[in-house]
Amino acid sequence: MGNNANENYAIEMKNITLSFNKKIANDNVTLRLRKGEVHALLGENGAGKSTLMNVLFGLYKADSGEIYVNGKKEVIDNAVTANKLGIGMVHQHFKLVHNFTILENIVLGVEETHLGLLKLADARKRVVELCNKYHFDLDPDAKIEDITVGMQQRTEILKMLFRNNDIMIFDEPTAVLTPQEIREFMTIVKNLKAEGKSILFISHKLDEIKEVADRCTILRKGKCIATVDVDKVSKEELSEMMVGRKVNLKVDKAPAKPGNVVLEVRHLSVAGERGHKDKVRDVSFDVRAGEIVCIAGIDGNGQSELIKGITGTKPLKSGTIKIDGQDFTHKSIRYKNTHGISHIPEDRHRDGLILDYDMEKNMVLQEYFEKRFSHSGFLKEKEIAEYTDELIDEYDIRSMAGGTSIVRNMSGGNQQKIIIAREMTKEHKLMIAVQPTRGLDVGAIEYIHKSIVKQRDMGIGVLLVSFELEEVMNLADRILVMFEGEIVAEFTDIQNLDLNELGLYMAGGKRMNMKEVA
Amino acid sequence: MKRKKDFAPFISSLAAIVCGLIIGFIILILSNPTEAVAGFVTILTGSLTHGTKGVGQVLYYATPLILCGLSVGFAFKTGLFNIGGSGQFLMGAFGAVVIGLTCPQLGPFQWVVGLLFAILLGAIWGAIPGILKAYFNVNEVITCIMLNYVSLFWVNMTVKGSKVLFNALRNESKDIPKVATLPKLGFDVIFDGSSVNSGIIIAILVAILLYIILEKTTFGYELKACGLNKNASKYAGINENRSIVYSMVIAGAIAGLxxxxxxxSGTGRHIEIKDVIPSEGFNGISVALLGVSNPIGVIFSGLFIAYLTAGGFYLQLFHFSKEIIDIIVAVIIYFSAFALIIKKFLERYNEKKKDKEYNLIGNKGA
Structure with a gap:
């Protein structure tokens, strides 16, 4: 073949088509990564980005199409082959062994041995050299569990450098970073580019693409929409190409009209794992009716534990919780669920749904025992089915078989809608939502954001935990910043909030005196 | 609203049976090629050679298989592995013997009280691993296995040490007087010469009862929810520990029954003083697997295995050892476990495909 194979391209994926069961995931997609460029791959969830990458790494086999690496046609049937060809990837969730050191993680899989013993001295020398060259401030002997997410990402990058990968793929690299870390990451990417590496950058964040990428390929519903020079298009144009229509990136909402205190948390502490320090330390705050209070912070700073403490799935070490003035501290989970707290949990598969139950049974997960849905111990199947059908209509939940669809077989967005429908319909005064839009596409996010604002306007107190700054800025009427288990800042004037300032608090660089709340 | 039934488990069990029978046939050919076909026919039809008596025997053999299968299957539904069915069975047997031999004053209710006492002892024997699991996080498999031995030696010791219970001549428990045995309900007339009695009716009723509990009640909703997703159950405020204990108590009660x-049954079954754990509890695992833990499915898988076992006795006519039938049953169980894995695999695969499809359609107006 070899027709117009171009040596200027590090990777050339030509006319890739891949379908699952007649549904086309990649439809004649062509992606060309030039040598030494930063190329962004932009698209919504489900646009076919990860499918395309899985084809590149040999996890899926394309129905048709060809892959060229450095101008040579290659058949890549697994990730090892890809690695041999110099292609490395940093996944969104890092593939690091937590109780190994940075050095051990880097050599893992390519370790040299002498008489069956590890030979780390040479590797250490190279790692230190690489660190110096790229200005990575890393201690090769630090354990992964002890270092920040940003450092872990740099470890992943080192892993690729150590393996002499010239083609680097980053899957949503900034999703887990603070604003400061994002800036550092951008510098690293620019340095790597200067070194002549070819970089493919998967993202749906337009700002970052504008800043760092040379060209951008946009995928929508499996089709390649365009490949553009980034400096010749505006952000709005990019977003329109991605979604296929104009999207309202801002949430319209009127100023909040806070009423009575719905949730009152005082001096709450939640213990950490055995021997570790407390995950939540002496946290106090209020949520009023009709306002959205947002807890901002980087993942792992005690937000999950705080919510688990409030909802009762984790025991409290100390502190009190009141709902509408009534002491809820020692109430059971069931009591809290039925007396005012609705909760959209962080992990919908782990906590929010019973995946092997059908939609009807999941719809009444919090209420199956109520008079409405049961009669002397027997489930009222007809009422449950009718109730589910109502909510399916109201929330536009799509599935193959309506209420009897097994939830496991539904898409993530529709699964989340089940939880949203259930928790918003149930009688409640406080809505706790943790990462309610995680892993969903722009359309679903828009919908969920509107629903949350609607809740607020109905006079419900909303406590929102989110790691996405954009979401925080869009929804919050008030922001509390959590760092290492403590609330270190409170912002009420969201309009004039400086993102850098917020980032400083999130990273622990600054703290306000919060005593006045208590 | 149309309700679509899922036939996949049924088909996977059927496939396992066919594969098991084929392998069984191969084993027959290997051990005695000339009579393999005749032997195979015997396995399939042997139970019926003596007409209604044969059918009666199948029902008789099926009774403990169904009940133990229900015991194991019910625990499975709650995410627990009740491998202690044998111990619970033995405790139930002991309870029945005690009432059967010591309480003639109960008259016509003697067998009823005997069964209730059997249920009680079985339930206690199920409760112990349940409580240990729920409140001390001790793996129920380990406690169940250990309790099997505890019950074996304790029952042996107690029976042997009691003049009322022990028949020293035959080294087993004494014969239960006829008045204390289960009513025949006319089965002895219909299935003349067989050992079948009202036990099979009780087993089927228990299966139906369990089906109703699991599918129609809030209690079953909670038990299954705990089995399917512990975290979500906790999130929904379901008391998981209580569910574990209840589930094990019920499983134990059924095995005790x-x-x-x-x-x-009045069929010459005794508590023999041997160092061997009764096999019923373990057979229950096979039955539950083949019936995919569905109470109604367990009725049929119990009947089927009983049918093969009964037919297997006649294999000896063709100079095969009757253990071959055990091998065939074992192979069927292997395949049914295997079929489950394949089914899971297929589901995953379909799911992945579906995920992709849905993602493509997206959540916005498609």
């Missing part, structure tokens, strides 16, 4: 029924 099986023991009680067998001992009060």
């Amino acid at each position: 099986a023991g009680g029924i067998m001992l009060l």
